[in-house]
Amino acid sequence: LFLALTEAAERARSGERDANTLVAVMAREIGATPLARLDYAAVVNEATFEPIGVLDRPARAIVAARFPSARLIDNVALPEPAA
Amino acid sequence: VSATLDRGTIAAAVMDDLVAIEIDGVDETVGLARIVATTDALVVGTAVVREIMARVGVRTRSLVPEGEPVAASAAVIELGGPLAAIRGAAPLALTWLARCGAVASGATRPEAGNPIDAYAVRLSARAAVGHDGPSFLLEIDRGSGQES
Numbered sequence: 001l002f003l004a005l006t007e008a009a010e011r012a013r014s015g016e017r018d019a020n021t022l023v024a025v026m027a028r029e030i031g032a033t034p035l036a037r038l039d040y041a042a043v044v045n046e047a048t049f050e051p052i053g054v055l056d057r058p059a060r061a062i063v064a065a066r067f068p069s070a071r072l073i074d075n076v077a078l079p080e081p082a083a
Numbered sequence: 084v085s086a087t088l089d090r091g092t093i094a095a096a097v098m099d100d101l102v103a104i105e106i107d108g109v110d111e112t113v114g115l116a117r118i119v120a121t122t123d124a125l126v127v128g129t130a131v132v133r134e135i136m137a138r139v140g141v142r143t144r145s146l147v148p149e150g151e152p153v154a155a156s157a158a159v160i161e162l163g164g165p166l167a168a169i170r171g172a173a174p175l176a177l178t179w180l181a182r183c184g185a186v187a188s189g190a191t192r193p194e195a196g197n198p199i200d201a202y203a204v205r206l207s208a209r210a211a212v213g214h215d216g217p218s219f220l221l222e223i224d225r226g227s228g229q230e231s
Binding site: 068 | 139
């Protein structure tokens with residue numbers, strides 16, 4: 001999960017602003033993890049936790065995945081959009 | 084050697100064990116619990132415990148500063164969240180807390196190339212305790228049992 005979030009944060013740091021692209025990056029990373037089944041991946045408004053489409057405000061990437069005997073969650077703040 | 088542990092290092096160290104823990108997904112009871120020292124101990128590795136517990140939706144609050152010695156029966160970390168997740172993740176968290184404390188106190192030799200052991204060694208100079216190694220247990224609050 002942390003690798004998926006780190007990859008999304010790196011993409012955001014490199015200038016990616018499309019939240020759907022970041023979600024796809026996280027989903028692909030988790031999908032490639034043995035035994036993991038993606039529960040959700042999203043980019044949300046840092047203040048409201050509502051999903052957003054474009055990184056034009058402080059945002060957080062969140063993920064959850066099911067493993068055979070546990071469901072794990074994680075999140076990371078995404079780099080602030082350049083002014 | 085860093086004075087702190089970064090999340091990437093911790094995640095890499097615990098993830099294989101974390102995905103193998105067993106949590107009762109049906110029981111949604113929430114409550115509070117504490118990790119308590121059963122011997123005199125150095126409290127080292129609270130960031131590892133926080134990482135493990137956070138991944139299963141459990142909040143942690145350190146009751147003792149990282150690297151400080153405590154006496155037996157002292158509560159060192161408070162936990163809040165789903166009790167099934169607390170019970171499921173506790174063995175792994177307790178193992179890491181004991182391991183880090185043992186390395187920091189000199190009871191266990193650090194593993195070469197292990198960044199978490201190296202971090203624990205760094206804290207040993209602050210307050211070494213001479214015993215066979217620390218031990219911790221989980222205490223769930225009486226009265227916990229509130230459905231979420």
